[in-house]
Amino acid sequence: MRLDLSSHITLERTPKKYYRPENDFEEYNLARFEKIPTAIYEETKRAAKKVANDIVGDMLKKQQANEKFVLGITGGASTQPVYQELVRQHKEENVSFRNLVVFNTYEYYPVVDEAISNLQQLKDHFLNLIDIDPENIFSPDATIEKDLISENCEEFEVDMKRLGGLDYLLLGLGSKGNIGFNMPGSNLHSQTRLVMLDGDSRKDIVTHFGSLEKAPVSAITMGLSDMMQARKITLVAWGEQKAESIHEIVEGPVTDMVPGSLLQTHPEIQVFIDLAAASELTRISHPWLVTNCEWDNKLIRRAIVWLCGVVNKPILKLTNKDYNDNGLSELITLYGSAYNVNIKIFNDLQHTITGWPGGKPDADDTYRPERAKPYPKRVIIFSPHPDDDVISMGGTFQRLVNQGHEVHVAYQTSGNIAVGDEEVIRYISVMRSLLKKANSNDNGLIETYSKMRNYLLNEKTKEDIDSPDILFIKGRIRREEARSADRYVGLSEENVHFLDLPFYETGRVQKNPISEKDVLIVKDFIETIKPHQIYVAGDLADPHGTHKVCLDAILAAVDIIKEDEWFKDCRIWMYRGAWMEWEIDHIEMAVPLSPEELRQKRNAVLRHQSQMESAPYLGDDERLFWQRSEERNKATADMYWKLGLASYEAIEAFVEYKPIR
Template sequence: MRLDLSSQIVLDRVPQRYYRPENEYELSAQTRYEKVPTSIYESSVDASLHIAKYIADRIREKQKSNETFVLGLPGGHSPQTVYGELVRFHKEEGLSFKNVIVFNLYEFYPLQPQSNSNLRLLKELFLDHVDILPQNIYSPDGSVPKEEILNYCRCYEQTIQKVGGIDYLLLGLGRAGNIGLNIAGSSFGSKTRLVLLDVQSKKEAVNTFGSLDKVPDSAVTVGLSTIMNAKEITLIAWGEDKAKSIVDVVEGNISDRIPASCLQSHLNAHIVLDLNAAYGLTRINRPWLVTSCDWNDKLIRRAIVWLCQKLNKPILKLTNKDYQNNGLEELLSLYGSAYNVNIMVFNNLQHTITGWPGGKPNADDTNRPERAKPFPKKVVIFSPHPDDDVISMGGTFKRLVDQKHDVHVAYQTSGNIAVGDDEVIRYVSVMEDVRSKYDPTNEVLKKEYADILQFLLHDKKQDDVDTPDVLFLKGHIRRGEAVAGCRYVGIDASHARFLDLPFYETGKIKKNPISEADVEIIKDYLLEIKPHEVFVAGDLADPHGTHKVCLDAILAAIDELKDADWLKDCRIWMYRGAWQEWEIDHIEMAVPISPEELRAKRNAILKHQSQMESAPFLGNDERLFWQRAEERNKATADLYHQLGLASYEAIEAFVEYKPL
């Protein structure tokens, strides 16, 4: 069973020679905008294995000469697959860590004895599973008294120097370009010190602490000077949400606005990326500027849209000279003139637009994204959380219902950890009022409600996991909101299915890995409905990773079922919206949304009251979900108009997934 198919979606549009050049000459040409040596892998799994093998080899080299190997390690999500491989090497290949000294790069401050911490995370993921000597683990202490913290930082720096400095430093990349917890404005001469966390850094720490209000205000971090003194540095980044920062770090100028840009001046720094994180680099995103291209319709569209935006021109006004002056002479050679390319791209974009996302009955569907027959269609919308359906494709959802298709929604997770305690307190208080009026002698319910309120109002500590009863209520709050959203769009509650995939139901932010049990649930559901059209979330920038796991579960199920006759006649569309939008060169179906439909979409999103201002996981975007959705949909429509196509209020965009 293939459980990581989402990582291969990008391969459909990036030829291997762009990220694995055939020779040194090609590498030199393609990377001429890159100021730090950068390696790109097809997936984070492949990249992590490569890094772990290199670290293991360095450890063994030091063991042969009876020397210690000093390793600097970060927390965060990115290095977790590297740590997993190192643990595997220890257990399966006998790799010993007895000669390894580890320095934790940062720790949050102040910390209570039982608080989550960066060191605790490192131990859970790595250090507790290998034979490293306890006395060889160094970490900033989050409980040092405030009056001693400055001297403590100086001593930590001195300890690094006493062991000979850091031999190999592994770094993750923050979304704002920070390394360690050195945020924008950090001095390049800074050493280990106490820093005040900015809002971005605190949001990235939510995965460790559970909610923003539990994240400490400060941290002790090694400084940029300490980092630059490491003998060898590898910075890693996975996922589309890191792509913009990677461009700044690799191709931008050295600036304290982007702390990681200082790596450009390190003599032995190396950056390792997966394809999604590398997507903004010139050789991946604009290859025509550095090499000859393998031109296809999508790459041509991307190049022409880029040219239109650069010159502020619509497609049909581009000239031969525009192409010649901007590195696109190849297209003139292939197609004869700018006009020939312009009209091809214009028509290609025009054909993506449809007001019939389920196909228009009794119409010529030659140039339509979705086929006319059968009609009506059985449609399944998979929603990772109980609100992604209306946030990302609420207008299309309603259009499918209004056009009389048989629409079903499958909510893959309960979303229970994304409900604030205040919501449960409010609901339980109402339930208790109802009980006292209509069932005053029910002592069981009375005690149950009292216990829940006691736990949430008085007993619950910072790192406590919710009780099963609280998780049940949080899940059912979100169920009720999802059903209300479905009802508003126009489908009956019987067409809403709550799958409660097992990987999610830990009660913690950290989820279990995807398993065959998750896939089997989706397979059974698909076999029950046998849809003609499926919509799935292709939004992999979700900072908590749930969308990716949910997509992998669906793609694994489709992979298992792909030989079935009904699936061969099924179209699979990927939507985005909660965290990002499709770039226009990838859009294959664009559904226009009228002003009235956009207001209806907003109302459907607003049915999810627990996910408004008080939602624990709004991510790095300050806007509420309905605001994000509207602004992204309007921006897509505006771009179509700027390119010379019709003007719409908003557009929801989709990309087709074809089983591998």
């Protein structure tokens, strides 16, 4: 069973020659805007294995010389695959880490419970699973008194110097281009110190602590000067959410506003990334600027959309001079004139637009994104949480229902951890009042409600995990909100399904890995409906987020049933969430929304009352979900208009997923 198929989605859009050049000459041309040696891999595991082999190779050389190998390590999701490979080599290949010395590059402060410190996480996932001497583990102290912080930082520096400095530094990458907690504006000569964490930094670590209010407000971090003294540095990054920072670090100027850009000045630095994290590098995003291209429809569309932005013109006004002046003369050679390219791409984009997402019956579907028959279609809309369906594709959802298709919604997780305690207190208070009004004799139930209410009001601390009963209520709150939204859309109650995938039900933000059990639940459901269309959340930005795990569960299920005869008449459309939209060169179906339809979509989203202002995971973005969604949809419509197409109020966009054969 293949459980990570979403990581292959980018491969369909990135020819291998752009990230695996055939020779040194081609590699030089492709990477000429890159100021740091950068290795791009199709899969995270392969990149992690290469980094782990590099670390082990250097360590064993020191081991043979009877010397210590000093390694700087960091927490976070990016380095986890490397640690997993190092542990595997220790257990399966008998690699010994007896001469390893590690320095933890940062530690949260203050940490009341050492079990959730960064060092403890490093121990749980790496250090306690190898044969390192515990005396060789150094870290800032997260529990010291405030007036001893400076002294502790100095001791950390002294220990590093006493052991000869770092032989190797393994770094992850923060959302603002930070390395460790050296945030934008950090002094390039900074040493180990206490730093205050801004909102974005705290949001980066929310998975670790459970919620923003539990995340610490500061951290002790190794300084940029300390890091740059390491003899070798490796930076790893995975996923679309790191793409912009990677572009700034690898191709941008050295600036303290992007602390990772300082790595350009190190003589022994290498960056390892996957294709998603590489998506903003010139050779991936604009390959025509560095090499001869393998021109297909999507790449031509990407180039033309880019050109329109550069010269500030709609498609049909582009000239031969515009193409020649901006590195796209190849297209003029291929098509004979700017007009021929312009009209081709204009028509391609025009053909993505449809008001009939399920296909228009009794119509010529030659240039439509969806086929006319069969009609009506059986449709499954998979929603990772109980509100992603209406947030991300609420207008399309409404159209599918109004146009007579048999629509089913499948909520993959309960979403229970995203309900605030105040919501539960309110519902419990209502239930207690109803029981008392009805003169209920069930004193046990009333007492249970009273205990839960008192616990939430007076006893629960930031570190406490909700009880199964409280999680049940939170899950039911979200379930009934979803039913309310579906009723508003006009969906029959029997077509609303709750899958409650097991990976999610931990009671914590940190979820379990996807399992075969999750996949089989999805597979069985799909086989029950035998749909002609499947809509799935295609958010790939967070490699370890719920949306990606839910997508992997669906794609793994599809991988099992893709050869079934009935499935050959099924298409899979990927939508995106409230934060990002598909780039316009990837969009294959664009569903326009009128002002009235956008208002109806908003009303459906507002049915999810627990996810308005009180939702624990809204983050620092002050916009509510319906606002984020509307602005995203309007921006997509505005982009189509700027390219010279019709002006719509809003557009929801989709990309087709074709099962890997």
